[in-house]
Amino acid sequence: MSDPLVSIRGLTKRFETPSGTVHAVEDVSFDIPRGAIVGLVGESGSGKTTLGRALLRLIEPTVGQVIFDGTDITGLSAARMREMRRRMQIIFQDPVSSLNPRLKVGDLVAEGLKAHGVGSRGERRDRVAALLEEVGLSADHMERYPHAFSGGQRQRIGIARALALEPEFIVADESVSALDVSIQAQVLNLLLDLRQRRNLTMLFIAHDLSVVNYLCDRVAVMYLGRLMELGPVGPVHRTPAHPYTRALNSAIPRPDPRAARNRETLTGDIPSPLSPPSGCVFRTRCAHAAPVCATERPTPRAAAPDHQTFCIRYEDLHDA
């Protein structure tokens, strides 16, 4: 990958709580190529949302760097970070709680423009009208309040808001998870269109592998704060190189009543991030765990030139 827009290097976020240190994200590194959509998947407690926020510095990373277009943003002053934020935006999961119910849609979408002093009042209105049409709403919607819209429409408002400052990079955090499937498909197609039209780079955070396979070019799989596997969606899906990815894949209910139901079911629950297992954090639920998995931290192994797995036993399991 020659020219990443975003490089995440050793990103770590720990939260101190009365019961101890929560290891939310530990030592995660990967690149987001310019113009690509990278999916970040994992189950609850995998750290994917924390990672998405830490890389925008919506929360401060504990350790590590985020290099955005050549600049390490983790060291930027508040004023310089504010300038940088114009280029990086976020779309949230819940389109109800992320829109202020007391503001009209026009003001909601224009908020970022106003904060950064872009254009005159009239210019901002024209811009907002164009944005609403671009996301499949209409300019008349400016005068209405968020409660007058359906879930799918509210998510479109959230997208228009994120696009207002013409960012190069967007973090979409479970942006379609709360939507019904027929509406979800509309929003996914909208994101694909916008990517093409605006040459956007995106980190798409999701728990649903099918959605990621549809939308993304590359995927990073997380479990209990750590990266498990990283690569192009096709190979990661068809020939997963990590036992966790394999289990996650086989757990998706296929919309095909004839599909074989012999899946690799994981036993047990995700351990507490207060005391993650030593060595490989997945070993307590892994069918292939060996003594070495408890003592050694996995380092990336290449399954293909652009496909990495963090399984210590990758060679053992794949040469056999």
Added chain:
Amino acid sequence: MSETILTVEGLRVGFGRKASPVVALRDVSFALKRGETLALVGESGSGKSVTSLALMGLLPPGGQVMAGRMDFTDRAGTRHDLTALTPTRRRALRGPGLSMIFQEPMSSLNPLFTVGDQIGEMLLLHETLDAKARRRRTIEMLELVEIPGAANRVDTYPHEMSGGMRQRVMIAMAMICNPALLIADEPTTALDVTIQAQILDLMRRLQKDLGMSILFITHDMGVVAEMADEVAVMYAGAVVERAGVLDLFDRPRHPYTRGLLASIPDPDPKPDERLVPIPGSVPPLTMLPKGCAFAPRCPLAEPACERGVSLTEKAPGHFAACIHSEEVA
């Protein structure tokens, strides 16, 4: 030929004033055979949860059954008309007759009581066992739903458990009186996929071992494919299609079912394949169009759709409510 355990015919449920109620269910009909699973599938506002609440007699205040029948046959072979039960009879039927599990186990469990107390309460209400025997049965039930260390877990509180474990507790509570019919309302929607897989496996095993029928309410066509024998697809308060699971996925006859299937990202996608979303959104119940409620979003709509359409048998065992379903098939 297995017997029918539940028959719902022409069920109509309204909310609000008797004179001008908002109609949430319009003429809903389906049947469920003993030992089988019927999936009620639909998106938000389709009426699938209202259907389950009507069956349980748990409609929220203001909701009433306006017309229709709900006939349920218990394990002893006695028929009950669920629309005409006295509160006492209904309470007696919940548990050993039909029981229900909900989407969010955290809000359905009482945080102030141990899980053992809550499961045991069912036995206290429905059976005559002393405290020791109740505890023994409760622990056996926790073992049956594969909770590790059941003898210790019986004394823990809901907040001390994970989401998956709490859903197992809910299942244990619903199953302890050996119901003939289990109504499961989105039981795995709040769970991660790997945990969902565990719970679905567990439900299938319990169904086989205990010979129970399941009414499985879900929005997820993947879960339908995995769990259902029969499927009823709901849209805006009505059943628009009903068929055996293979038939439904092989030859969907209602444009809404087709649209729903085309909207799901294929877990094994082909490159450059675009999803085909259904345009627009579900109309509010107060503003349903005349005739077929799906017509405003339907690619096949024509003026005749305004005359309305009822569920008719298009092929043996395959019902659809569409004037076009011959062309669709």
